[in-house]
Every structure is written in C-alpha cells, then in structure tokens.
Amino acid sequence: MKKQGMLMIISGPSGTGKGTVVKELVEKQQQFALSVSATTRSPRHNEIDGVHYYFYTREVFEKMKNENQLLEWAEFCGNYYGTPKEYVEQQMAEGKNVILEIEVQGALQIKKIYKDCILVFMIPPSAKELKKRLTERATEDEQTIQRRINRAIEEMEFVPQYDYIVINDTVCCAVNAICDIVKVEGMKSSRNINIKKQFKGEITSC
Amino acid sequence: MKKQGMLMIISGPSGTGKGTVVKELVEKQQQFALSVSATTRSPRHNEIDGVHYYFYTREVFEKMKNENQLLEWAEFCGNYYGTPKEYVEQQMAEGKNVILEIEVQGALQIKKIYKDCILVFMIPPSAKELKKRLTERATEDEQTIQRRINRAIEEMEFVPQYDYIVINDTVCCAVNAICDIVKVEGMKSSRNINIKKQFKGEITSC
Numbered sequence: 001m002k003k004q005g006m007l008m009i010i011s012g013p014s015g016t017g018k019g020t021v022v023k024e025l026v027e028k029q030q031q032f033a034l035s036v037s038a039t040t041r042s043p044r045h046n047e048i049d050g051v052h053y054y055f056y057t058r059e060v061f062e063k064m065k066n067e068n069q070l071l072e073w074a075e076f077c078g079n080y081y082g083t084p085k086e087y088v089e090q091q092m093a094e095g096k097n098v099i100l101e102i103e104v105q106g107a108l109q110i111k112k113i114y115k116d117c118i119l120v121f122m123i124p125p126s127a128k129e130l131k132k133r134l135t136e137r138a139t140e141d142e143q144t145i146q147r148r149i150n151r152a153i154e155e156m157e158f159v160p161q162y163d164y165i166v167i168n169d170t171v172c173c174a175v176n177a178i179c180d181i182v183k184v185e186g187m188k189s190s191r192n193i194n195i196k197k198q199f200k201g202e203i204t205s206c
Numbered sequence: 207m208k209k210q211g212m213l214m215i216i217s218g219p220s221g222t223g224k225g226t227v228v229k230e231l232v233e234k235q236q237q238f239a240l241s242v243s244a245t246t247r248s249p250r251h252n253e254i255d256g257v258h259y260y261f262y263t264r265e266v267f268e269k270m271k272n273e274n275q276l277l278e279w280a281e282f283c284g285n286y287y288g289t290p291k292e293y294v295e296q297q298m299a300e301g302k303n304v305i306l307e308i309e310v311q312g313a314l315q316i317k318k319i320y321k322d323c324i325l326v327f328m329i330p331p332s333a334k335e336l337k338k339r340l341t342e343r344a345t346e347d348e349q350t351i352q353r354r355i356n357r358a359i360e361e362m363e364f365v366p367q368y369d370y371i372v373i374n375d376t377v378c379c380a381v382n383a384i385c386d387i388v389k390v391e392g393m394k395s396s397r398n399i400n401i402k403k404q405f406k407g408e409i410t411s412c
Contacts, residue, residue: 121395127408149409156402164393165401177393184390187370187383189327195371196362202333203355 002095005031006185007088007114008178009100009107011162012122013152015134021122021174022101029179033096035088038064041079054084071113072106083110097182104158111161118185120178121162125169127152208301211237212391213294213320214384215306215313217368218328219358221340227328227380228307235385239302241294244270247285260290277319278312289316303388310364317367324391326384327368331375333358 012018026034038054040061049055056064061080064070073082083100091098100110107119124130130152134145159165164181168174185191218224232240244260246267255261262270267286270276279288289306297304306316313325330336336358340351365371370387374380391397 159402162395165395165398189368189371
C-alpha cells in the first residue's frame with residue numbers, strides 16, 4: 001500500500017508569485033499534484049475542463065455543496081468557486097502531495113476538517129518588492145495596486161494561523177523550501193504512528 | 207541582534223548511534239552547539255571539566271537544582287546528572303542551535319518549560335539492526351543486550367510525545383535529516399511572529 005500523500009495549502013498576497021512556484025513544483029516534482037478547482041463561471045478561451053477548472057452548472061455545484069463533496073467553497077461576483085474533495089482524496093491515496101493555491105478563508109475552512117493539512121503562507125522578500133512586482137505587471141492602475149497592498153496587509157493578520165512562512169525570494173528557493181517542508185513533515189511522529197507497533201513486532205520476531 | 211538559536215533534544219534507544227550523529231553535527235555544522243551536562247561523579251581518565259562534563263560537588267549541584275539553574279536533572283547510581291541552564295541559554299542567545307542528547311524523562315521535563323524546543327526520537331532502521339549493533343559492540347553480555355532491547359521497547363512508548371522520528375540508517379542521512387528539521391522549524395510562523403509587524407511597517411514607508 002502506498003503511503004498517503006499530504007495536503008498542502010498555499011496562500012499569500014497577490015503579486016507574491018505563488019502561481020509560478022506551484023507550477024514549477026508540479027512540473028518538476030513528480031510527488032506533487034495540483035488540485036483542480038470547480039467553478040460555475042464560463043470557460044475562457046483555451047481553458048480546458050478538468051485541467052484549468054472543472055466547469056459545472058449552478059445546479060451541479062449546489063448539489064456538490066449540499067452533499068459535502070467540496071473541501072471549501074465561496075461565491076465571487078455571482079459565481080461559485082470550490083475545491084472538489086474527490087480528486088484531492090484520490091491523489092492523496094495514490095501517494096501524491098496535493099497542493100491547493102487558495103485564499104485565506106478557504107484555507108482555514110479546510111484546516112478545520114483536515115487537521116494535518118499543511119498551511120503555507122507565501123510572502124515576497126519585502127513589502128517594497130511586492131509593490132514593485134505589482135507595478136511591473138502593468139496590467140493594473142495605481143488604485144488597484146493600492147487595493148491589493150491593503151488586502152496584503154489584511155491577509156498578513158492570518159499568518160499566525162498558518163504553519164509556515166515561505167519567502168519567495170527566487171522561485172528556486174521557494175520550491176526547495178516547500179520540498180523541505182514536505183520532507184520534514186513526513187518525519188513528524190504524528191504521521192508515523194505505526195512505527196512503534198512495527199518496531200515491537202519486529203523485535204519479538206528477530 | 208542575532209536570531210535566537212533553537213533547542214533540540216535527541217533521545218532514542220541505546221545502540222541507535224545518537225552519539226555519532228551528534229558528534230558529526232557539532233563538528234561539521236557551525237550552527238550547532240552541544241550542551242555540556244553536569245555531574246557529581248568523579249572525572250574519568252581524559253575527561254576534561256567543561257568539555258565532557260561540568261564536574262560539581264553534591265553541594266554545588268544541589269544548590270543549582272534548588273535555585274532552578276538546571277533544565278532537567280536525575281540521580282543514577284548515587285550520582286546526580288543534569289543540564290545547566292546558563293550554558294544552553296547563552297549559546298541560543300548567540301544564535302547557535304543547542305543539541306541535548308538525553309533520555310526520555312529529561313526530554314519531557316524540558317519540553318514542559320521550553321514549549322518550542324524540538325524533540326527528536328532517533329531509531330535504528332530496524333529492530334534487527336539494533337540487535338546487530340548492540341551485539342557488534344561486543345562489550346556487553348547477552349543479558350545486558352536483552353535488557354537494552356526491552357528498554358528500547360519501553361522507550362518507544364514515548365514516541366508520540368516527540369515531534370519527529372529520525373531513522374539513523376547512515377550517519378550522513380541522519381545528519382541531513384536533522385539539518386532539514388532545523389531549517390523547516392525556522393520557517394514556522396510561530397517562530398517568525400515579527401514578520402507581520404515588519405511587513406506592515408515597511409509597506410507604510412515605501
């Protein structure tokens with residue numbers, strides 16, 4: 001039987017570069033799988049069902065919600081977004097570490113159910129760097145940037161409820177940090193409760 | 207100001223090879239310091255005061271005990287053994303990660319005072335390997351070996367109270383595992399409570 005994978009949730013201010021880190025992790029490290037979210041919004045150009053999102057009707061989404069088939073869900077601008085439980089649990093059963101990139105409220109919702117999921121808060125190396133990254137995107141006006149910065153300050157209030165803080169200085173360092181966290185979490189005694197029994201069994205037979 | 211070092215306690219069955227791992231860590235990794243124990247027993251040939259042990263009289267030891275200058279203490283075969291608090295705290299203040307190689311009871315005594323100390327339980331790769339290592343020492347008779355194995359089984363009961371289990375397969379792997387634990391513990395949000403404040407301060411000034 002394969003050892004159960006772990007569930008890791010990554011949150012952090014917009015502009016931190018979480019998406020790039022997660023993409024690199026999933027592409028380069030076979031042990032990770034990215035959770036695919038579900039939404040009721042229409043697919044955009046090039047978006048593939050089951051890859052970028054699971055695209056559901058409101059009826060289907062609401063049925064899943066009511067039948068407890070979502071790890072977390074929220075409604076934004078009239079559309080539902082959520083994390084289907086089945087895919088996550090299936091990947092974990094196959095020994096994959098599943099990564100969810102979601103915002104603070106959803107993360108804390110999941111932590112209530114999965115006590116041993118790992119909450120990672122990713123931040124840029126400095127506030128100055130965050131401002132620089134948001135400005136360099138050049139897709140947003142000054143007002144939107146300021147709103148994102150204010151939101152970042154609000155989100156930082158939740159840091160104490162997260163397990164780890166990863167500083168995204170370079171993508172490579174952040175990827176390594178996450179791999180280290182998974183490795184060390186795997187050594188936790190709470191994740192190795194069988195060792196005691198196994199050792200006792202072995203010792204009596206040798 | 208230097209970042210405060212961490213306190214790590216390593217326990218585990220006799221014959222696991224903890225001593226070799228700890229020696230390697232302290233010799234090769236500048237970030238670690240080994241705590242020096244205090245005892246009331248007489249120094250053996252070649253043992254240097256302040257290096258192998260602090261050798262104290264019963265009066266001095268009892269005074270330290272009563273004045274709360276010991277992190278933990280115990281009496282074996284009519285001699286006191288203990289961990290002087292001052293040295294440990296001084297090393298941590300200098301940014302060193304202090305390692306204590308002590309038995310289960312002492313470890314749990316310290317965890318009560320230093321909630322954020324890291325408890326590592328080191329085990330051999332298998333019970334068979336433990337038996338082999340104890341037998342190969344060739345310094346002990348069959349009865350003593352059996353007693354040590356029984357003691358190992360008893361000690362395993364305390365594993366759930368430890369934070370991590372490190373398997374000492376090779377010294378190199380065990381050393382790396384401990385370095386990884388220290389690195390990842392350093393990313394814990396509970397050890398970085400200033401980040402939120404720092405980020406807020408930065409953002410208003412940039």
